[in-house]
Amino acid sequence: MKFLIVVTIISLIVSFIMDKNKTIAGMKKGLYLFANILPAIISIMIIVSIVLHFTPKETLIRYLGSNSGFAGYMVAAFVGSISLIPGIVAYPLAGMLIKNGVSYSIIAVFITTLTMVGIITIPMEARYFGFKTAIIRNILSFCGAIIIGIVISFLWKL
């Protein structure tokens, strides 16, 4: 946290010295993005707070913890593939899940499928690449995400 404050202040000062107008434009852009994403972040936090309250930690750990096995990966990959959550919202959500016992490898599968696989956006992708190509790219990315999760689960314990 201290590190982030220091980096932000230094970046602002350096940027301001180099170009005042550009810095102001950048700050405005950042705050605008923040204001636009804030309601979505708060509502996701609300929903997850409620769901976590009614899901015992043991259940979460059993199904999505480090010993959940292949089924855990499949659940994470499936949810990641069909969700349209922006990354900016997904990371705080992932942080919450980690604190409640979900394993890093499961989170890796979720984040990777969320960003690389988009089942709902396949029609959009197909308009540029064709249907078959879009399907193949999504299937390969899905498998790639599972592999990444499995490798992380091995490397994490080292």
Added chain:
Amino acid sequence: MKSFIKDQIANITIIITFMMFILFSYVFNYTPGTKIFEDNFLQFIEEMMMFLPLMFLLIGLFDVWAPKEKIERHIGSDSGIKGAVWMILLAMLQAGPLYGAFPVSYVLYKKGASIRNIFIYLGAFSTLKIPMLSFEIGFLGLKFSLLRTILTIPVFIIIAIIMDNYLKTRNFQIKGE
């Protein structure tokens, strides 16, 4: 302001309903309600409210300083390894969801980028964007972010090579709208 409320109507409804629920929980001493608020929601939101404004300031600054045009000039001039590196660099400077990258890949294709490099661009775009990486490090830690990044690069390069080999013999073209 009006359009903001209109765009965010679903989220605003959730937030107001939740606030009312919490208020009632306190008035009528409904413990699950106060527990959800104090044990879960407050703790998560506290951390975020310190993080996020700073993060977004950095993202805004990053956006105005990122040398996107300079890198775009290199696209298409080289379809080999060097071209792939330029593609990854360009992708890292972007922001937004993957479906925003599809029209861009058409433009890059028209500029002469190879099919393999287009899929490398899509892979890097979805997993290596610098604004996203800063969030990842902030919320999940440097160890996780490094591991995931190092593992993801070979995965999307292999996917791009498979796609390239598959499409090479099939007279593939990226279509514009």
